[in-house]
Amino acid sequence: MKFELIKLPYAADALEPVISKQTIAFHHGKHLLAYVNKLNELIQGTPFENASLIDIVKGSDGPTFNNAGQVLNHELYFTQFTPNGGGQPEGQLAEAINNEWGSFENFKKAFEEAGVGLFGSGWVWLAKDKTGKLQITKEQNAGNPVTKDLVPILGFDVWEHSYYLDYQNRRADHLKDLWKIVDWNVVNKRY
Incomplete structure (x- = not known):
């Protein structure tokens, strides 16, 4: 199976000022494209060649896991936003x-704290278990809750490349602003 760069469900400048056109160009058009291309190269001639993205993430390690994880993470990330979010x-x-969490505001606070508190690069996720119970997970680097038999519902990227052009080192400000563009219709369907 050959993976392809996902098409954005909005124009490259549609999420401004939360995510700039320049950040979309680098984040989607360069970083994600590099992960897709590298994943395709790595799985060629392996048992993962015809596997689904989730199966690759669950069953691989090393460079294959890193690239498959980032492709999955970014596909979930970019498709959960809308300019009218x-x-x-x-x-x-x-x-x-x-x-x-008692309220949506309490949840947002806990989610943002998890994202700010993640050392280095990675992701903060809202995920559900098989019973529908929710939890916030912090994943280093290319980590995704599917490796823990959870279903990712909402994910915020805390790799610097996702926000540095627009927010410099202000990760907390970026996380607060992302709520303005979340497409709850998409996220609700994932639940």
Whole structure:
């Protein structure tokens, strides 16, 4: 199976000022493209050649895991945003968040703290287990909750390349602003 760079569901400048056109060009057009190309190279002639992305992430290690993880992570990341985003989740997801954290505001605070507190590069995820119970996970580098038999619902990238052009070293500000562009319709469907 040959993986391809996902097409963005919005124009490159549509998420401004939260994520600039320049950041999209580097993050999607260079970083993610490099992961896709390297993954295709690494799986050629291996048992992963015709595997799904999730199966590769669950079953690989080393460079194959790193590149497959980053492809999966970024596909989830880029497709969860919209220029008309923001607000709050609804329905079952909203209920589950309230049950776990008491309120959406408490959840956002805990999620942002997890992202700010992750040392180095990685991801902060809202994930669910097989029963639908939610948890926040912090994953180093290319980590994804699927390796723990969890389903990723929402993920914020805390690698510097995702925010440095727009926010420099202000990771916390970037995390706060991402809520403005979350497409809760997409995230609700993942739940």
